[in-house]
Amino acid sequence: MELPVFLYGFYERHLQRSLSPDSIPKHVGVMVDGNRRWARQFNAPTSQGHRAGADKIHEFLGWCRELGVRVVTLYMLSTDNLNRSTEELAELTAIIADTLDRLDGDPAVSVHAMGAPEMLPDHLAERLERLTAKPSPSEPIHVNVAVGYGGRREIVDAVRELLRDALAHGKDIAELAENLDVDDISRYLYTAGQPDPDLVIRTSGEQRLSGFLMWQSAYSEFYFCEALWPAFRKVDFLRALRDYAGRQRRYGA
Numbered sequence: 001m002e003l004p005v006f007l008y009g010f011y012e013r014h015l016q017r018s019l020s021p022d023s024i025p026k027h028v029g030v031m032v033d034g035n036r037r038w039a040r041q042f043n044a045p046t047s048q049g050h051r052a053g054a055d056k057i058h059e060f061l062g063w064c065r066e067l068g069v070r071v072v073t074l075y076m077l078s079t080d081n082l083n084r085s086t087e088e089l090a091e092l093t094a095i096i097a098d099t100l101d102r103l104d105g106d107p108a109v110s111v112h113a114m115g116a117p118e119m120l121p122d123h124l125a126e127r128l129e130r131l132t133a134k135p136s137p138s139e140p141i142h143v144n145v146a147v148g149y150g151g152r153r154e155i156v157d158a159v160r161e162l163l164r165d166a167l168a169h170g171k172d173i174a175e176l177a178e179n180l181d182v183d184d185i186s187r188y189l190y191t192a193g194q195p196d197p198d199l200v201i202r203t204s205g206e207q208r209l210s211g212f213l214m215w216q217s218a219y220s221e222f223y224f225c226e227a228l229w230p231a232f233r234k235v236d237f238l239r240a241l242r243d244y245a246g247r248q249r250r251y252g253a
Contacts, residue, residue, distance in 0.1 A: 008235055015238035019067070023245035025198035027071035028064065029213055029220070032057065034204030034228030041228075047091040052230035054099045063234050064141055065108065067241070071142045071194060073114070075212045079150035082119055093124045096147060100127045103143065110140040114190040115148035116157075144191060151214035158188035158215075191216055199244045201237075203229045221247055 032053055039049030057074060064072050076096055082089065103109050104127075113128035120128070128147060162184060166176050186192065196216040200209075205226045209217065223240040225232065 008233075012235045012238060015235065015242060016067075019238070019241055019245060021068055024068045024241065025221075025244055026069070027073070027195045027197045027199075028069050029073040029075070029197040029200040029217065030060070031075045031200070031202040031206075031210065031212055032229045033202055033206055035230060037204065038228040038230040046088055047095070049230060050092050050095045054095050056230050056232060057099060058102060059234075060232070060237070061109065061141060061143065063237055069141070071144070071197075073144040073146060073191070073197060073213065075146045075149065075210075077115075077147045077149065078210065079116065079119065079148060079153060080210075082148065090121075093121050097124050097127055100124075100131055100145065103145075104131055104134070108140055110134070110142050112142065112144045112191075114144050114146040114154070116150075116153060117148065119148045142194070144194070146190075146212070149190075149212075151209070151211035154190055155185070155215055157190075158185050161188045186215070189215060196220065199223060199240065201225060201240050203227055203232050219249070221249065 035049035035053040036046050037049075038052060039046050042048075057076075061072060076099075077092065081092070084092070100111070103111050111131040111134065113132045115128075117125040117128060124147065128145070131145075163173065163176075165188075166173060191213075196218075197213060197220045199222075200213065200217050200220045201223045202208075203225045205224065207224045213220075221244050223243055225236055225240065227233070227236050
């Protein structure tokens, strides 16, 4: 049952007060899904849905900063998405580029790119490279932007870099294979040195990972929300955090 609009402010504050700082996840991954379906609801062009979704990203990061989430990973463009029509892909990459420019202008945000830049248009790949090279501000909210990203490809890239590094240092590959462990591969993932996501949220009602953080999310908690991403509200985020806070996390059990 949906609350009347005027009651949402009260409900939102109640939810936020119920969350202790210790219950807030340090790293939240978000699959920002549903832009196209949101646009279709209003007989609007797909590009309008993508722009509304981009605006929601900045609003969402404000909520994370307020609540104390320190790392956010956004699944913005998968390798599969690169097979969309030329027109839609051009519109989408332009909107992502604008989003990155807005992040670049935020002094409280550090950005790390995740994905395959060689598969992206030059203008987008250059922005991602520039943002990733930008010095991190003190105590930022750190944002991983997964653009041209695929979870299987990430693992392949990690193993490839591991082998290249081993060969460059004259290591024996047979010995490497014999002693290989989980940490060896983790050190070469796109998120190397970062905490794994505590909570992964997917909007739009879909209940699958679609290759998102396949390695890192092994022990993450998952929350699937019916709201389409442009319609995702702070109260929806607070409900996800409340649900997360009420779970007993079991690592490997």
